[in-house]
Amino acid sequence: MKRLSLYFSGPEEVEVREEKIEPPRGDSVLVENEFSAISSGTEMLFYLGRIEEDTIIDKGIGGLEKKFDYPFKYGYSSVGKVKEVGKEVSEEWKNKLVFSFHPHESRFITKTDNLIPIPSGIESEEAVFLPSIETAINLLMDGRPLIGENVLMMGQGIIGLLTTSLLNEMPLSSIVTSDRHQLRREMSEEMGAELSIKAEKNEEEFYLDDGLPDSGADLTYEITGNSDTLERAIRLTGLEGRIVIGSWYGDINSEIKLGTQFHRKRLKLISSQVSRINPEYSGRWDKERRLDLAWEYVRNMDLRKLITHEFSLKEAKKAYNLIEKDRRKILQAVFKY
Template identity: 45%
Template structure:
């Protein structure tokens, strides 16, 4: 049997490298991947060459211990089964269905403590969204939505839609979503949004006629730097703007010369690698992951997955995400 690994080899280029299937050493397990989810936001930045190559990929994930210099492996949403265990590993792990924060590859070795058992009611496809769901949980922890608040979510990719689904469980006054693409706006309404607008005349007319005082909380999750200005401008006095997007090397030009100067708006970055210091006394990564599993267990995620593509055709997957965002949402690589 041959193992296959996805490599980013340069801007606009990916390749699949074959190698021998590795045998587990002492304290390790071998996992055979069934599906892995492409994280469109971060991975398209890598694919386009829009990340600082000397920056660490993610120091909190052992499988991503390098930087973004080409060629590089990346990915952090693999679902599969344990197919072999090394010495000193409980044989109870054999044939367990697991999630791992691991790059796109058909077989990999890891330690049991880096694996997360997939609950029985959660399908492989839904489990592949665990990292996205955990990110959505983190956004709500950082934003702290409260009863009766008006909330806007800019960007309805996978993470934006999962964030919308979580926010819809709160007794908000209004939940508004903003996205370029009709399909994503319609999905956000099905997940509980009250209004779904396009980021042009729709949003400007809405805030002029319906919410002239702005919202209490805005999330910028679109990956588009210009949307951050819209998020700031839509937020009322003393409101909060949570920036979950990573723009990579794309320049961000902010208009802070108008109402922002007197607005006391709080602008905060949010990223899932860490938990806000204010929450660390009560929240751990394990607790946050358990909330993500709960979300995936109660939500029908089938509409979030639009394409399943064999890993051998990975180049097609990235071209599709890059060229056809209006028709593409969640993309799974299959093995």
Template identity: 40%
Template sequence: MPARSVTFTAPREVRVTESEVPTPDDGEVLVETAYSAISPGTELLIYRGEAPRELEADETIGALDGSLDYPLRYGYAAVGTVAAVGDAVDEAWLDRRVFAFHPHESHFCAPPTELHPVPDDCSTAAAALLPNVETAVNFVMDGRPMVGERVVVFGQGLVGLLTTAVLSSFPLAELVTVDSVAERRALSRAFGADESVAPEEIDDRFDPSGPSLDGDARGHTSDGADLTFELSGNPAALDAAVGVTGYDGRVVVGSWYGTKPVTLDLGGRFHRSRIRLQNSQVSTLDPSLRGRWDSDRRLDVSWDRLADFDAEGLLTHRVPVDEAERAYELLDSKSEASVGILFTYGGP
């Protein structure tokens, strides 16, 4: 069987191309992919043509060179088995299950330094969610929740649910999530949310008030959230996230809106609220953490968190890579049943 790769060729156009199975160089191994996970945020923007085409694909992942312009091979969550090794590579790598930040492709060559062995207690399919867990860990590290805080998470897609799971391990006063899909709200409660509500219900649940004008310190505490995460990918949700956050609260923006504009109402309560908006993105760590943290340490934490979750419960669809277009159509339709979508390659 030839090697197969997924390529975005134009908005809402996806092709699966074939080529010869590559031969590893002396310092490389050949990986035969079993699963690769679709990134539901970024890849939906690419599929719809809503990603900035001049932007670099990802400067931190060597396999993603070039920009987000078409034609484009993308993806960064491939799991498979080492099928061959180069002459300069230890044969102990043969048959090992490995994870790689690599595009959707049935066979690829890489040096062992770019591979991450899959722990024995992690299923091959679940390992494909490692980047999503790492993203969730990064969001929480940037948000820095404190004991007894009220936390709200907008968006309970794949990354939102994983973020909820990470947050649920903290001794919070309350963890409330927001999503328009009832099935995802049910999953959210299963992954640790105290309560999960529809978007139209959140304003009644959190009614923040501004600080008192006479300087009474008690006026600086309201019924609003202390910490809010916006992870829905919907630009309108950011305004709602700001709206439920209390005085001196923090809003972590993990969504990538691509080319979609964002409109915020900053002329009312926000003017005196001292609310802080912070961007969070997994490609980098907060500069204040870099003295003791690096990406390897964060990835180790992500493997540990992945072992704690029912990751298999988030994998709602497995689509043969030859039917890649169907997978993106499913993602684009925002099917209520879809959360995690894997490409399968006929491997173990």
């Protein structure tokens, strides 16, 4: 039996390899992938090689718990069906639609502990959004938006759009967003933003004239992946406001002024990362409960409209090049097997 596997072989270099795999044995199963989602944030940092030395690729995904070094497989949003099972696995797993935090490849052998059965009524294309929605939920839990607050969202990629949608369900005074790309801004307003502004050097005047009160935002999310945006977030956030940083900047260095604006306004900078739940919630929340909530949003949101591009795995180079060079036209790209 053979499979196609995607390898990151160097900065801005990917290759698809044909590999031989054995049938599942013992407590293992064979999953044939249907879709896997490409992350335009973290995954693109790995594609570009913009990762600090000695970084563990991903501590939460089996097979990726190793230091960043080429070549390696990557990806963490795969949806497929169980086609074969080992002798120690119940036949009930056969043909079950499952999600896995697994790299991009056409089929793979794994244990059922690494699979999440997809609830009925959810299609394969929708299920690939599970990690992104889980991340958006975590951003809300870390930011703790309050009734009547003015919220600023900087960055409307997939994570930003989904976070905007979740915020729209809350009784806030306003949700103002920004992004460089028109397609994202239009989708942002469709998903609940009161106003979405083109991100540019003088964007502050637009925020204060048309969107935010003169006192600034109560809560700001920085999800652009651009470390320079953090300084603008500091200027636009009001007295004793919170700034939640959902971006991973990789090895990119940036000078950020933590002077008068930051100091006198007593701002709070909050790092948000989905692999951990805020310890303050640990008595009531765990990974399983957060995933259950994420599935509810997967079921109830119109997610397929966010998929703008589908590629075969053999078109991987074309896919990553498009995401890197021309994000104006793209929201979510997926591999279809």
